[in-house]
Structures are given as structure tokens and as C-alpha cells.
Amino acid sequence: MFLGAWRVRRRLRRGPEAAAALGPGAVGALVRALRDSDLRRAAARALVLLGGAGRPALLAQLSRRGAPTLRILDVLGRLRPAADPGPLLAYLHDPRPRVRRTAARAVHRQGGPLAHRALAAILADPEDEVRQVAIEHFSRTTDPRSVRPLALAVAYGGESVGRFAADRIAGLGALAVAPLLNALRSQDEPLRATIGGLLDAFDDPASLVILCKGLEEDDPRISRPVFEALGRKPSAVAPYVRQLGGHPDGRVRQLAARLLADWGLPAEPGESERVPQEAG
Numbered sequence: 001m002f003l004g005a006w007r008v009r010r011r012l013r014r015g016p017e018a019a020a021a022l023g024p025g026a027v028g029a030l031v032r033a034l035r036d037s038d039l040r041r042a043a044a045r046a047l048v049l050l051g052g053a054g055r056p057a058l059l060a061q062l063s064r065r066g067a068p069t070l071r072i073l074d075v076l077g078r079l080r081p082a083a084d085p086g087p088l089l090a091y092l093h094d095p096r097p098r099v100r101r102t103a104a105r106a107v108h109r110q111g112g113p114l115a116h117r118a119l120a121a122i123l124a125d126p127e128d129e130v131r132q133v134a135i136e137h138f139s140r141t142t143d144p145r146s147v148r149p150l151a152l153a154v155a156y157g158g159e160s161v162g163r164f165a166a167d168r169i170a171g172l173g174a175l176a177v178a179p180l181l182n183a184l185r186s187q188d189e190p191l192r193a194t195i196g197g198l199l200d201a202f203d204d205p206a207s208l209v210i211l212c213k214g215l216e217e218d219d220p221r222i223s224r225p226v227f228e229a230l231g232r233k234p235s236a237v238a239p240y241v242r243q244l245g246g247h248p249d250g251r252v253r254q255l256a257a258r259l260l261a262d263w264g265l266p267a268e269p270g271e272s273e274r275v276p277q278e279a280g
Contacts, residue, residue, distance in 0.1 A: 005029040009039065016045035024050060027057035034071040047075045055079055059087050070102045077106025085110040089118050097127045104133040120149040124156055131161050139168045147172065147179035155194040169198055174206035181214050184222045192221065199229035203236040212240045215255050216247070227255055234263040242267065 008029035011019040019026060019042065027050065033043035047054055055076065062072045073091060088110070091103035104122055107115045119134040135153055138146040153165035169176050180195050202211065214226035230237050244256035245267055260267060 005032060009033060009036075012039050012042045012046065016042045016049060019043070019046040020049035024053045024057060026050075027054045028061065030054075031058065031061040031068070031072065034068045034075075040068075040071060044071060044075050048078045051080055052083060055083060062087075069099055073099070073102045073106045077102075077109040079110075082110045082112065085112065085115050085118070089114075092118060092122055097130060100125065100127065100130045101133060104130055108133055108137040116143075116145060116149075120152070123149055123153045128158060128161060131157050135161055135165055135168075139164070144175060144179045147176045148183045151180065151183055151195055151198060152191060154198065155188075155190045166198060166201075170201040173204060174202070174210060177202055177207050177210040181210070181217075181222055181226065184225060185219065192225065196225040196228060199225065200232055203233055208237050208240050212237070212244060215244065216249065216252050223255070227259070231259055231262060234259075234265070238263060238265055 008019055008022060008026045011022060011026075012030075012033060019030060027047065030043045030047050030050075033039045036043070047058065058072055058076055058079075061067050062069065062076070069091070073088065076088060085107040088103050088107050091099055092107065094100050094103065100122070104119060107118055115137070119137045122134050123131055125131050125134075131153065134149070135157070138149050138153075147169060150165040150169050154162040154169070157165060169180070177199075180198060184192055184195055186192060199211065202208070211226055211230060214222050215230070217223045217226075230241065238260065241256045241259050244252055247253050247256070257267070
């Protein structure tokens, strides 16, 4: 049952809770009230209070000509329980930056694997404020899947976004190292060059163990930048490289020997250079 706008507006003036109590039948009138400068905040709150029950009607209103697109997108992003953000993805490509930004924030708030993929794609958006929403999304998780999009943001996101993303990757510590190494398989040369530089941030024992394992990769897209990154941190990594002197793969033994020779270090460590017990 759809309710008359006059009734819904009267309830809105009493407060969003009173309007939400009218149920899903009030959604159409509440959406129309989003255009009213006096009632739009109360209408948005009432729609959020209605939750998922109002989502179908909101989506139907969103597709109509002249709909208050920004406000509907904002409400859809806030609805709980979260739902598939698929119907919102088309708005990530809208020609209007404000619509793309609002849609990105709505998708971010709904979350899920689809949101992850969609927001990774908008890291290439020409507008810094749109890219920033994606960065916020990936910066609030320790999910290793966030590392590659963050690295793409460093490569293509501009100075401020790139710096933020690089700091976030470094903050993830050892959790970020393996995903970065895997991303080196990409054919994207700027991305691979960026990752090579990002590897310099990791010098804790857990990260160094993972980096040294990168030398065991047959793929030179991984082993070469790892070799170069390790070569820039001899004091921290030498004990771990020495352990590779007994590796069954002759190629790995050769890489370890080259690193030690470049550093002017002997193959056998002094007592002060032995790998800490907790890292072994």
C-alpha cells in the first residue's frame, strides 16, 4: 500500500522515527521528500531506519528520470543489512564526479567481494576525490586482497593518494609482502616498478623471511626485484641470505652468494649476525 505524501510529510515533521513507522509503503513519498530542503534529512534518516525493506522501492525510484540521485545513493549505501551493491555499480561510471563519488561511498559501505573488485577499478578515476573513496575502502582492512589495489594506487593515484596507499601497505607489515610478490607477475610495468620500491619498506624478521623466499621463484619478474630490494638492505637481511647458501637449487645459492659478495660479507656469519631464534 502506498501512502499519501501529506501523511508522510506530517509524520516527518514529528521525526524520522514516526515516518519510518509507516512502513515500506511510505518509501515513495519519503524519496520525494528528499528533494525538500526542510525535510530531506529526516526523510533520509527515516529511509535508513526502514532498512532493507525499502531497498526495492529506492532502486526503482533511482532509475526514474529526475530522481534525487545523490541522496538516494547515499541512503542505499547506509541501509542495513548490507546487500549486493551490483545495482549501484553503473553509477561509478557516471559523467558527473559527485555522482561517482557518492556511488563509490555507497558501494564501499555495502562491502563484499563485488565492492572490492569495483572499487579497485576506480583507482584509475580521473578525480582525486573519487579515488580517495577507494583508498579509504582498502585502507580499513587487513585482507591481503587489498594490497594489489593499494599498489595500483601508488602507481597511478597521484602524489597524495599514492603516499597514503604506500603508508597503508607498509603498515600491514609482513601481511603485505606475499601479495606484493604475487602482484609482480603482472605485465603492468609501472605497477611492477612501484612494487620494487615498496619492498624497501619491509625489514622486520617475518617480512625478510618471505622476501628471501622470493629468491626461490623461477619467474624473474619476482626474483629480480626481490634480489634488488634485498641488495639495498644488507645489515638487516644478511643472516637470512646466508641461510640460502645451503639451498638445493644452485640458482638460489648463486643469488645468495652474489648478494653477500656485493655487500663484502663472508659466507659464514659472526656470532652477532646469526638469525634470531624466533625468526628461524
